[in-house]
Amino acid sequence: MQLNYVRSTSRLHLYGLLLLIRPRQWLKNAFVLAPLLFSGKFLNLGEVYAALIAALLFCIASSAAYIINDIHDIERDRRHPQKSVSRPLASGIISKLEALHLLALLYLILACAWFFVPQTVYVIAAYLMLNYAYTLVLKHQPVVDIFAIAICFVLRVYAGAVALSVPLSGWMAITTLCLALYLAAIKRRQELVHSGISGRYVLKNYSIALIDRYAQKSATGAVMFYSLFVMSQNQKMIITIPLVLFGLFRYWYIVETLDGGESPTDVLIADKQIMLIVVLWCATCLWILWPLKA
Known part of the structure; x- marks a missing residue:
């Protein structure tokens, strides 16, 4: 009985350590791999x-x-x-x-x-x-x-x-900035909806209408700068723009209709359509950029 207690305590402790380092959030670090993809060096x-x-x-x-x-x-x-x-x-x-x-x-x-x-x-x-x-x-x-x-x-x-x-491409940097601003704005929006101003001290300075405007402008900027980036990189990459648009539309649908979006990583893991569109985007980019051997 004491052995079972020790094992249970050890498992709980290990679980606590995993929660502390938040491995689910490591998905965000996939952004580190973006230059590998667009430089065409993924064959090296x-x-x-x-x-x-x-x-x-x-x-x-x-x-x-x-x-x-x-x-x-x-x-x-x-x-x-x-x-x-x-x-x-x-x-x-x-x-x-x-x-x-x-x-x-x-x-x-x-x-x-x-x-x-x-x-x-x-x-x-x-x-x-x-x-x-x-x-x-x-x-x-x-x-x-x-x-x-x-x-x-x-x-x-x-x-x-x-x-x-x-x-680092300037277009890639500004596209990343706009996309991240969009996700951060949506995160704040959902925190405000779910927890009100008690959730975070800073939320008392925001309103849903204001954050919606931030999100809309950021999403528009992300699509515009991504389009300029891929056209300067490779004209064939234009076919990935509809995938990006669909991803943004789907994300906003999840926010407005399904009341999600407070955690982008949770959305990516839980929503099959978002995951599918990310996989299709990656596969399409690889297919187009494959000839650019390092």
Whole structure:
């Protein structure tokens, strides 16, 4: 009986550690692989390896950022009806000391990576500093909070370009920024709908109508700049534009009709149409860009 208790406690502890590093959110780090796709270097195993290492390091960095945020917000999360149960620190599954030990381990891994891929780690360091500023100050500043989230996605794409030693296309950067602004705006919108101003301090500065305008302008910019990007990259890529449009339309449908969208990663995992359109987009891009052998 005591052995079963120990096993149950160990499984709960492991589950708490997984919640702390949030592996579901690692899907966001797929943005690191965008330069690999559009540079046409995906047939070069060395380049693929470099891009995957950059993505892995970003997974470690993003988990470290989540731990910092959870430690900083632990008291606030304990008073939240949902986060007091879902967050491992707020719920008591993981102690603050254990979280600090895990954080130190993640930082140690990133520090060691500097000896092998210093340029990529410099970008990750900028990402970590921006996240630290976001946790302390920026997430409480209206508009700035949304842009801080979006810039983190641009840094992911930039890290992928740095890992491959290729220049980051300005069109790719601004497309990523607009798409990330759209997703961040929708996230704030749904938080406001579900939790009201009690969910986040910054939400008292927003209204649903205002955020809807932000989302619409960002989505328009994403489509426009993506179209300019693919036309400058390869005229055949124009056929991917309808896929992007469908993805945005479907996402907005999920927000308005199905009341989703607070977590983009949850939408990607749960909605079959969104997942299918992402797979079709990736397959179409690979098919068109395949002749561009490294």
